[in-house]
Amino acid sequence: MSLSAVLTRIDADLQSSLDRLFDLLRxxxxxxxxxxxxxxxxxxxxxxAELTGIGFDTTVRPTPGHPMVVGHYTKAGPDKPHxxxxxxxxxxxxxxxxxxxTPPFEPSIATMPNGTxxxxxxxxxxxxxxxxxFVEACRAYVAVTGALPLNVTILAEGEEESGSPSLVPFLxxxxxxxxxxxxxxxxxxxxxxxxxxxxxxxxxxxxEEFTISCADRDLHSGMFGGxxxxxxxxxxxxxxxxxxxxxxxxxxxxxDGVIDIPADLRANWDNLGFDGAAFLKDVGLTAPAGExxxxxxxxxxxxPTCEVNGIVGGYAGDGFKTVLPAKATAKVSFRLVGKQxxxxxxxxxxxxxxxxxxxSASVTFHEHGGSPxxxxxxxxxxxxxxxAALTEEWxxxxxxxxxxxxxxxxxxxxxxxxxxxxxxxxxxxxxxxHSPNEKYELQSFHKGMRSWARILTALAG
Ligand code: BES
Ligand code: ZN
Numbered sequence: 001m002s003l004s005a006v007l008t009r010i011d012a013d014l015q016s017s018l019d020r021l022f023d024l025l026r027x028x029x030x031x032x033x034x035x036x037x038x039x040x041x042x043x044x045x046x047x048x049a050e051l052t053g054i055g056f057d058t059t060v061r062p063t064p065g066h067p068m069v070v071g072h073y074t075k076a077g078p079d080k081p082h083x084x085x086x087x088x089x090x091x092x093x094x095x096x097x098x099x100x101x102t103p104p105f106e107p108s109i110a111t112m113p114n115g116t117x118x119x120x121x122x123x124x125x126x127x128x129x130x131x132x133x134f135v136e137a138c139r140a141y142v143a144v145t146g147a148l149p150l151n152v153t154i155l156a157e158g159e160e161e162s163g164s165p166s167l168v169p170f171l172x173x174x175x176x177x178x179x180x181x182x183x184x185x186x187x188x189x190x191x192x193x194x195x196x197x198x199x200x201x202x203x204x205x206x207x208e209e210f211t212i213s214c215a216d217r218d219l220h221s222g223m224f225g226g227x228x229x230x231x232x233x234x235x236x237x238x239x240x241x242x243x244x245x246x247x248x249x250x251x252x253x254x255x256d257g258v259i260d261i262p263a264d265l266r267a268n269w270d271n272l273g274f275d276g277a278a279f280l281k282d283v284g285l286t287a288p289a290g291e292x293x294x295x296x297x298x299x300x301x302x303x304p305t306c307e308v309n310g311i312v313g314g315y316a317g318d319g320f321k322t323v324l325p326a327k328a329t330a331k332v333s334f335r336l337v338g339k340q341x342x343x344x345x346x347x348x349x350x351x352x353x354x355x356x357x358x359x360s361a362s363v364t365f366h367e368h369g370g371s372p373x374x375x376x377x378x379x380x381x382x383x384x385x386x387x388a389a390l391t392e393e394w395x396x397x398x399x400x401x402x403x404x405x406x407x408x409x410x411x412x413x414x415x416x417x418x419x420x421x422x423x424x425x426x427x428x429x430x431x432x433x434h435s436p437n438e439k440y441e442l443q444s445f446h447k448g449m450r451s452w453a454r455i456l457t458a459l460a461g
Contacts, residue, residue, distance in 0.1 A: 002145045006453045009140040014446055017136040018109075018119070020050065021445070024089070024128050025107040025121040031066055031090035032162045040066040040158045043089045047135075047156055054139045055147075056154060063166035066090060066158030070177070073138070073152045081459060082151035084180040084419070086409055087131030087187065088160035091123035092434045099436035109442065117442035126433040129440035130186040130425050131156065133448030141453060149460035153180060157409070160187075163207050163369020164408040171409075171416045179417045182382045182459075186448070187407050188425035191272065191399035193441070196390040196451065198383060199423040200376045201301060201402035202410050204336030206345050207368030210353055211329040212238075214361050219324040229360050231328040232313045238356045239330055242306050247291040249306045249334075251348045257339035261302045269297055272399060282430065301402030305335040331368070335404065342370030371408035376420050382459060386422050389454035393447060398424075424455070 010017070029043035030036040044060050044067040051058040056071030069089070074082070094104040102108055107121035119129060134154075141148050155178060159166055171178060191197040212231040219228055244250050261269075276296025280288060290299050299305075313328030315321035334345055346367065353363055377383070378400050390398040403423070413421045426444035427433065 003453065003457045005144045006137075006140050006457075007450050009144045010137065010446070010449045010453060013136075013140060017132070017139075017449065018445070020136070021119070021129060021132045022107045022121075024132065025119075025123055026105055028094075028105045029066075029090050029123070029158065030093050030161075031159050032093055037066070040090060044069050044156070044158055047089055050135060051154060054135070055142050056152075061170070063159075063170055065162075065166045068158070068166075068170055069154070069156040070174075071154040073148055073154075075147050076149060076151045076460070080150045081182075081461065082153065082180045083459060084153045084155060084178060084183045084417075085134050086155050086157070086183060086185045086413075086421075087134065088127045088157045089131065090158045090161050091126065091128070092161050094122050094436070096436065101437055104436075104438075110439075118439040119442060119445060120437065120439050122438055124438050125427045125431040125440040125444075126438065127160070127187045129445055130427060130448065133426060133445060134184070134186050134452045137449045137452035137456065140449070141456065149456055151180075152456075153178065160407065160409075163205070164371070165369055167409055168412060168416065171412055175417060179419060181419065182380075183413045183417070183419050183421040184455075185407060185410060185421050185423045186425050186452075187427075188403050188405070188423045189401075189427040189429060189431075190425070190444070191401060193428060193443070194394065195396050196394045196398040196424070196426070197401045198378075198387060198390070198398050199401050199403040199425070200378045201337075202374045202423065203301075203304070203404055203406050204340065204342060204371045204373035204411065205406040205408070206334040206336065206342045206349075206370040207331070208333070208346055208349055209329060209331045209366040209368060210350075211327050211364050211366075212357070212361055213327045213363070215324070215326050218326050221322040221324040224324055225322075228324055229358060230324055231361065232325060234356075234358060234361050235311070235313065235328040235330055238353055239308050239311075239332070241352075241356065242332075246293075247289070249304070251306075251345070251352055253344065253348055254304070254306075254340075256344070257341060258304055259338035261298070268400060269301075269402075272297075272401075279429070300404035302337055304337050304340055307333055307335075309333050333368075335406065336373045338373060338375075340373065342372055346370060369408065371406060372411045372415075374407075374410040374414070374421075376410075376423070380420060382420075382422055385458040386424060386455045389458040390424070390451055393451045393454055424451070426451070 051071035058071035104122035310331035426448035
């Protein structure tokens with residue numbers, strides 16, 4: 001039986017799969033920071049070379065930002081299905097660097113007191129480790145059987161962590177090449193350590209940065225303070241006005257298109273037995289924030305949010321400086337659900353900020369990407385096949401979940417390429433993605449590869 005031979009091969013090759021993952025993890029492909037542009041290109045080239053080595057016909061395609069990697073494997077023949085796999089080779093910035101226990105781009109394996117092992121590095125999970133589960137499964141398949149059981153196109157992006165600015169034009173320009181039967185994404189979480197998950201809902205995102213300017217220079221806060229407008233005060237008042245006391249977002253029209261989850265889905269989620277208090281306790285919190293009338297699971301999977309992600313202004317160095325700054329900046333994001341419109345919400349935020357400005361304050365805006373929420377069918381043939389394959393590997397049926405994070409391409413697969421996505425990932429909620437000390441469980445990497453080998457077999461029919 002060839003599948004069992006492929007699984008045996010994955011087990012036997014675990015160390016060399018890890019070595020390759022480590023090579024990729026050593027490349028600091030931080031997409032948000034222009035200083036790492038060459039490293040992003042290097043990561044793309046590295047991946048392209050690996051795919052070529054496995055037998056994919058691979059190209060690295062320039063975009064106005066970081067390149068896309070596209071690899072086609074069509075040797076399974078025209079009577080076999082053709083699927084598209086998406087991953088991203090870029091990672092989040094690493095700051096604050098001093099909070100890392102090991103250097104973010106020097107990957108290592110740590111053994112925990114309970115004997116479990118984890119891979120430590122920026123991108124160990126999101127998304128280099130996750131993406132490589134699929135690539136390595138393909139490698140094992142080809143090595144053992146001589147070919148993949150179906151045709152596969154791999155698309156790897158280098159701008160996912162910065163809102164995917166080049167993605168829509170790229171998909172539009174390459175529709176025919178990229179439209180396949182079904183898409184697969186490995187960039188989401190399991191339900192828990194032993195239970196896999198297929199995510200069927202993902203929130204959308206709007207990112208917006210704005211700078212409030214007042215005086216034409218920084219001022220002495222003794223000489224001018226009291227008489228001169230302070231942009232940090234203007235900014236914080238605007239930010240405070242974004243929520244009311246019940247946790248609702250105040251922007252006019254914000255809740256247009258928000259859909260309450262259907263009763264059957266709610267029942268399904270209730271059955272998952274999620275403990276909201278424990279979830280928060282795990283990260284050191286004793287009480288929930290946000291909308292007072294919603295459960296924790298609902299808040300992170302099915303409700304829209306407005307969060308301030310960064311705020312810059314005045315003197316933040318050591319010691320103290322009595323400055324009245326000329327400018328203050330905030331980075332704000334919305335998570336979207338249902339049919340909320342990213343374009344309208346950005347406009348509503350901009351209008352609110354402009355309307356809130358006192359005389360002698362002005363504002364400039366900078367857009368950081370926007371993508372709609374995604375709702376996928378939970379009854380497709382492919383989902384059933386993948387779910388059965390996951391059950392074989394994990395000994396438990398996959399949970400059908402939502403997910404609070406955003407993957408811009410997930411919505412565009414349907415809107416631009418006319419296909420649905422299967423979102424299957426092996427991350428865990430404690431992987432610290434986007435934070436210091438990101439990790440990926442060795443079990444996630446290993447059983448993730450095995451899972452994809454099974455899923456490819458199942459989808460080949
Ligand atoms: N892999 C995450 C999305 C994710 C996180 C899914 C947790 C499921 C659980 C992805 O790489 C990510 O972080 N996306 C960004 C997108 C944004 C910058 C456009 C996000 O959600 O903040
Ligand atoms: Zn990711």
